[in-house]
Amino acid sequence: MEHPLTGYLNSYADSENKRHILGAELYNFLIFCKVNIPQDASYDYYSATQDKKDNEALVYARYFLYPLRRIVSDPDYKIYYRSDPLNESGYKLFKTFRDFGVILKKEQ
């Protein structure tokens, strides 16, 4: 972990700080999600593994994406980051982001 003082002394702009914490790749993907998903919608988030780093990324993602609300049961959207979407019945492909991000949308 980088020492917090480094971040402070570099005086990052706010967006730069978030990019620094989340990593540029995830940050850009979350921006993409925020722009494309309606603000009152719900979502669930999946990433490749369930290790500690991914869990932390989920915490930051949940914070960053609010007012989008994460729920695990029957969300409006499913966000996949570096993870292949499962064959989800009732969901269709909504958007893709480069080769590592996929958003599925619930079929009406």
Add this chain to the structure above:
Amino acid sequence: MGGLIAALLSIELIGIFFTLLIFKVLKYETSLGELLSLAFFYGTGIIVFELFLLYSFGVYFNFRDIIVLLLALLIMTPILFVKFFPKIKYQSIKLDSWLFESLFFLILFLVIVIEIVVIIFMIPPILAYCRDSVAIYAFKAKIFYFNSGIPKDFFKWSEATVGAPGYPLLLPLIMTWVYEFTGFNDAIVSKLMPLFFCVFLIIFYVLLKKYFNRKYALLGIFLFATMPQVERVTCVILSDLILTIFVTLAFIYYMFFLKDGEFKYLIISSLLFGFSLWTKDEAILFSGVFIVSLFFYLKDNFKQKLWKYLAIAFFIIFICYLPWFLTKKFNHMVNTSDVNLSVITFRQAINNIKSLPVFLNQLRIQVFALEYWNIFWIILITAIILKRDLLFKGKNKYITLFIVMTIAAHFLAYMFIASEGRSRSILITATPRYLVHFIGCFIFLLLYLLRDSNLIQD
């Protein structure tokens, strides 16, 4: 930055109003330092209590409401306390000349100043580097701010939506209050904890000076300010520091009560214990032990006032806790799935004993490892061993009783409520934070033992 200063001033103003009222009723003579610094923490408690009550009555708040409230207080304070009441005696704060006469104490003073500067500048400009800061506190503050209060169905939200919904809300609510002044700015709000830390150093000094003398007070805040565990919880947004502050202050006022037997100290202490219940659930242990310890003290020393004093202390704490207790009860809330107060089994405790070596190893690391400030613990342990006779002599036994019972209660609570398989990881991450909760009380105990040895000349 101007918004943050305005937010802090508003907390201070509300605190001064409330503290003056309490001091007036109790006929409590105070110094300016004690009044201003205690007012900050009472102000914090009052604001959180008020915001939560607004939620309970379905009232949403905004910046305009806050300004109206502050203006009303600004007008009422001088009317109430200057016109209708006699003046409270204040002692002015003087730059202590002895400080510069003694090289050793000058060095202590400079180290504290350096520590404050480091802590203020070490805070990263966003709420980062601590998962719990974001998951439990910052996220809730963001939700409350964008909803102008606590959303109606918030306490029904699942853990997937918001982390640890059953955690007490002091920190998220006070962050929301700051956001009302600064706008949503999670860079500036991260400066809140160092400010709590600095204000605490002032009141810790003032109270230790009042109980012991200036040299002990300086030594006390030196030990507190340079503790690595304290530094770590100050550099992230965690409730542990605020719990430590409330509990330490409540404990010291309780010590004044034991020393002088004056009722006013009991009231001030009970209020602080009550507000501490909004910081973290561990505060229940401190408040419970306080009531038990008070019972034994009153039974031995104030038999005729035993039930009256005990009932008043309990009532104050209960009233402070009631809104949160009812909310938790009616919403069937648990802290997290890992720490569930509603599922307490003896079998779980037996199983968790397997984690004991992990806990002891963590304790060893925190107390003796080279990267930590271990001189304090070594001095404390040495003082306890050498002065063990004092620990149970006269009124000292109530100090010892309080500390031993709270440590035992912490340990037992986690043995009973940590879910199987999770106690190990919980103990690893939580042990340093638990130590922080006790540091203020431990420092007081150490100074108490040192004073009896006359190691520092008055």
